[in-house]
Amino acid sequence: MSNPTPDGTTVDELQRQREREDRAARRAAVAFLVAIVAGLALVGVYVAGGQTQLEGTLLFVALGSIGIGLGIWVRVIVGSQEVIEERPLMSAQPERRQEFVGQYEQSMGEAMSGGRRRFLLRLLAGAGASLGLALLLPFRSLGPGPQQELFTTPWREGVRLVTRDGTPIKAADIIPDQVITVFPEGATHAADAQTVLVGLRPDISTQLEHETVDDMVAYSKICTHAGCPVGLYRARVGELLCPCHQSTFGVYRGAEVLSGPAGRPLPQLPIGTDDEGFLIALSDYPTPVGPTFWNLTQDEA
């Protein structure tokens, strides 16, 4: 396993080489011993109940020592060895290729003319393609196609606005600049119904699309860009901000996009109050909520 001795090596040099290998062997031995100890310690830590930091460190020491030991072994004791191989070029055998093509032509039916064989091959390819198409269809079983889901939410005329825990809300509960997330009563787990109710400051004029109760407005909480909840409200400037891609929507201006990548305003939920003074929806959202999709404007479909 030792390096080949070059011609003219003196006994002295050989001696030095041997000493070098001895030292390396000792160091590799120490490394492997450390790995053994660390491995046993790992067993101990596990049996004692486990401790993540200690486990990671011991594993590091054990594996690292093995790596060091092997490294010393291969670098110093095995030493650098050089092999030179010939490399046949990939493209060096055109006559073999010819042979193969000839064999193919012959074996695939000599009697058939090129045209007939091509015709058969095309039919076979067509059969494969049509079968492939048929075999793709089971993927369709993985889910229902979109019907009206993307266009509708559980909001309906007269449905109360409630908090996540189901508490209905009165207009007086909301003070200016306050923001709460509300759901339709009875559908507090409907992700597409999440709505943000914002208390407006009476001194600021508003431009809204739909009817609302005095001094508050309700918008869909789902960003029209990539669907994150529009979770932050900067009351000072009246902006709802989506923390994912930083689209901002002007609360006093019908939630129109003020900056960021969103392409359309947050839909506004028309709200009013019922006989008992609780906030209710006057209808479902007039436009689809959530991220834009291709037939969004074909609402009547």
Add this chain to the structure above:
Amino acid sequence: MSATSDRPREPAHASDDDNVRDGPVERLARWTDDRLRLAESSKKYLRKAFPAHWSFLIGEVALFSLVILILTGVFLTLFYVPSSRQVVYDGPYAPLAGQTISVAYDSVLELSFEVRAGLLMRQIHHWAALIFVAAIVVHMLRVFFTGAFRKPRELNWVIGVALLLLAFGAGFTGYSLPDDLLSGTGLRIGYSALLSIPFVGPLIGFIGIGGEFPGEDVLGRLHILHVMVLPAGLIGLVTAHMVILIRQRHTQKPSRKATNTNVVGEPLFPNQTMTSASLFAFTAAITALLGGLFEINPVWIYGPYEPFQVFAPAQPDWYMGWLEGLLRLWPAWEFTIFGVTIASAFIPGVVIPGLLFAIVFAWPWIEVRFITHDVGEHHLLQRPRDVPMRTAAGVAGITFLLVIFVAGSNDVIAADVATGLQTITNILRAAAILLPPLTGWIAYRIASGLETGPAVGGRPAAGSPQ
């Protein structure tokens, strides 16, 4: 291509228990050779030449990370439960006590806090995933800038890019599984990008998760993708990658000895084998240290996923950052033509990533067609200066990706330097358009300057015969 013998084999006259004085290596060799007749071909394969250069080991780091991922992943999947059924948390992590959470999230908490060595395994798995993708990317850059993808290696380039895509997929499905607030948000964004595809987007999205977001089936499907489909693809393609590598043999740097028709290197055994074993131990050691000491993806802090909750700032794993940045930088262009609405997330979320990957896939052919017009067979590596246009294209591409990667943290930057978010975004938009041509041009100038300069270090100048 098995080696053939021109003389008949001697009958096996020695039984296994003959020659008790033989050492263990001899006995093992005889045992296997008597049954598989390996010694003959071993002689040839064990001395197969592996060109020795540190940069050839980066791909091995990726391979070893994959091994670590599979080993730790098998452990994790024994504890993970892909169910969105709601339960009340009653484990030891006090801040979540009594909260209603999904069974999936609960199983990850249990794995992290109650299963011995569970947290270590989980964190090693996540760190190894980050290293896996990083090693693939660096390996790919090495192959790109040294022209190692040229004929006859186009196929392995394409397989390599496909492996990168699978790694993205494995990473994304993996960190979506814990059903925590961060992963659910990532899933929501991915689903929205799908939804934006004209005509088929809603259909694909609905089929993909079994209905309207968030759906009941999504965790089970992600789980199967993550533990079965994607690993099968990864293992299959890695195998193909290596079989082709062995078939074509390694590239090498040109030298006095190394030419286009030979391979100069260290023998597969013992040198390369031991070096690789050592490298595997080091890779595993680093992931163990990271997994043991450095917290990653602490899902208990994020809380369970609720579709109406979100936290800021939220960043995905590093290799998704460029996609996130594209979504943030792209302006709010949304328009309707012939009744088809093009969502503002469609172009940055689907079209541009698709185009980028198409270019990367096709690069070996693009280069031959438009830059080098070289259809020869190459086994010698180039230096970046040897093909200035390629180097320029690579540098420009990296610059673009880095800018949009930084843009994935535009909110954090804005908070840090106390500048308006809009200003930061506009600066990054300008940088994404202007910087790539600039850095590409600089790279081109440097490369062509070096190319025409004197040969360095005894290497022949580009274009001169080897």
